Amino acid sequence: VVRIGVFGDKPPFGYVDEKGNNQGYDIALAKRIAKELFGDENKVQFVLVEAANRVEFLKSNKVDIILANFTQTPQRSEQVDFCLPYMKVALGVAVPKDSNITSVEDLKDKTLLLNKGTTADAYFTQNYPDIKTLKYDQNTETFAALMDKRGDALSHDNTLLFAWVKDHPDFKMGIKELGNKDVIAPAVKKGDKELKEFIDNLII
Structure with missing residues (x-):
């Protein structure tokens, strides 16, 4: 299973619907990553994050990937590795x-x-x-x-x-x-080259 940090309250990117299911652009991309990794889009564990704890969740190994409308900035790039962007903002x-x-x-x-x-x-x-x-x-x-x-x-x-x-x-x-x-991009732990390359190839 791949653990992906997402928002639960930011439609249209990541939100939880009335049935308790994760929905949104970021969720669709997360499922695609799981499908490519394991051949099954359900092999993803969604971990709800807040804007302020996204970097921390990666660094403390609570998630493998952050897909939470994450804007790439120089400050954040010092702490995590960003993949190729999938949206401009x-x-x-x-x-x-x-x-x-x-x-x-x-x-x-x-x-x-x-x-x-x-x-x-x-x-x-x-x-x-x-x-x-x-x-x-x-x-x-x-x-x-x-x-x-x-x-x-x-x-x-x-x-x-x-x-x-x-x-x-x-x-x-x-x-x-x-x-x-x-730009908005997925982020992985600093130095996780394998996962970064995998996601980059998916986004291209």
Whole structure:
């Protein structure tokens, strides 16, 4: 069995449906990896991770692969080995329908909601330390805070936000693209050449 770290609360990438089954893009790729490795797509054990503990789960051998909407960054590359990317992404900002936030400048004097350990968290912490933020461990908590008006805006990967605002018509994209265009890639333990090459060949 291959142990793959995935999200349980980030549709359309990785989520758990009402029947308790793992679903999403990342899950489909995980099943493909299991099928190629063992000839059976069910020979995969899904391990639920949070954004902030993805690196730790690989390093402490709780999982073999991370497939949790994982953006490749230089800092993370020092700790894990990334495979070839399977998706491109930038950051975005979601706001209520009646909001007039359209740029980062508009976030001054506002409260920005962030999911801890995400690219958005790192981006705003490094580049805009003056913006007031509220950070949550879980993705679901961060979005609940936006719906409860505990914050004025929420920043996350824009592909995730586009899918979310489509399902939540009371909200819209205030900023559609922000920061560097990054790539999403599977990650394996540092030095696990065999598994990395195997996944790379699958993605090509």
